[in-house]
Amino acid sequence: MGRHARSASADDLLTRLGQLTARAREEIEVQRARIELAEVLQRGMLPAALPTAPGLHVAARYAPARNGLDIGGDWYDGFRLPDGSLAFCVGDVQGHDVEAAAFMGQARIVLRAVAATAGTDPGLILHTANDLLVAMDSRLFATCTFVRFDPATWSVHGARAGHTGAVWAGADGRRGVQEDAGGLPLAVQEDEDYPVTRHRLTQPGALALLTDGVVEGPTVAQEEGLAEVARVLGDHLEDDPETLADRIMDVAEHTGHTDDAAVLVLRHDGPPTARRPGTAEAERQQPPAGGGRV
Structure with missing residues (x-):
């Protein structure tokens, strides 16, 4: 029994x-x-291809997060504007789930739609896109850097919405991080202003737009990661942009990043009349009244 x-x-x-x-x-x-x-x-x-111009070489990379769903809201994009100039942006939506990925897609589509209809000024584009995203009443928000490259004047106009500064390096050995003023992240507050900065590219160099997942990790501060990206850019300017993008993503691996990470590299030869060792010279351009609105 x-x-x-x-x-x-x-x-x-x-x-x-x-x-x-x-x-x-x-x-x-x-x-x-x-x-x-x-x-x-x-x-x-994410875009299947990125635009280029004579003397401008572009590459991008994305790496997923190491927690949550191993997916997130980081993105990069590049497309032609109606006036023939080129637009490039990187952004980061909070969170690591399907909702973050979906909001990322919405933000990217909104930015493209605004850029196609509301003019080419980065401050105006971010301002208009922000108002549209606020109206969607999502619980999420996104940081973003949006730049416009004008192949006629060899200048870059950029604006930031709460995002990590771009990293630059020049053939003369100078390098650094752009600390231009910016506005709040997208979808946080209506009628936000986004100051615009003009960077005139007079000599060969490179510009890296990236998300914070590239430059910070559990034991690595963002400033340390940004300095390492600047070193990589400066030491490897002769590399093709694909290799440069890979080298920058190696920085993300070394930080042990738990966030997803995206980088977009613009390596430029300088204007046709000045293709010799040098770097980008930046000069602050105050935006029109209304934070870049025209």
Whole structure:
């Protein structure tokens, strides 16, 4: 009689164990499906190609987060504006889930739509895009850097929405981080102003737009990571942009980043009349009234 009781108890235990195993497998499949959905969303939202111009060479990279769904809201983009100039941007949506990936796609589409219809001024583009995203009443927000490269004047006009500063380096050995003034992240506050800065590219060099996942980690401060990216740019200016982008993403690996990371590299030869060792000279341009609005 005792043996039968023990046998029944063992059978119950095995049955329960089988149910728990089946439930765990089901939860794993659901999690895997969510990750695959987020990856598909993100791949679909990132551009298949980036624009270039004579003397301008462009490359970008993305690496997923190491926590959450291993996916997030970082993005990069590049496209031609109606006047023939080129627009480039990088951004970072809070969070690491399907919702963050979806909001990233919305922000990218809004920026493209605004840039196609509201003029080419980066401050105006961020201002208008911000108001549209605020009106969507999402609980999320996004930081962003938006720059416009004019191949006719070899100048870069840029504006920042709460985002990490761009890193630059020149062939004369100078390098640094742009600390231009900026506005609040997108989708935080309506009618926000975004100051515009003009950078005239007089000599060969490189500019790296990146998200904070590239330059900070659990034991690495952002300032340290930015300095390392500046060193990499300055030491490897002769590399093609694809290799440069890979080298910068190596910095993210060394920081042990837990956030997702994106980088967009613009390596330039300088204007045709001045293609000799040098660097980018930056001069502050105060925006028109209204934070760059025209």
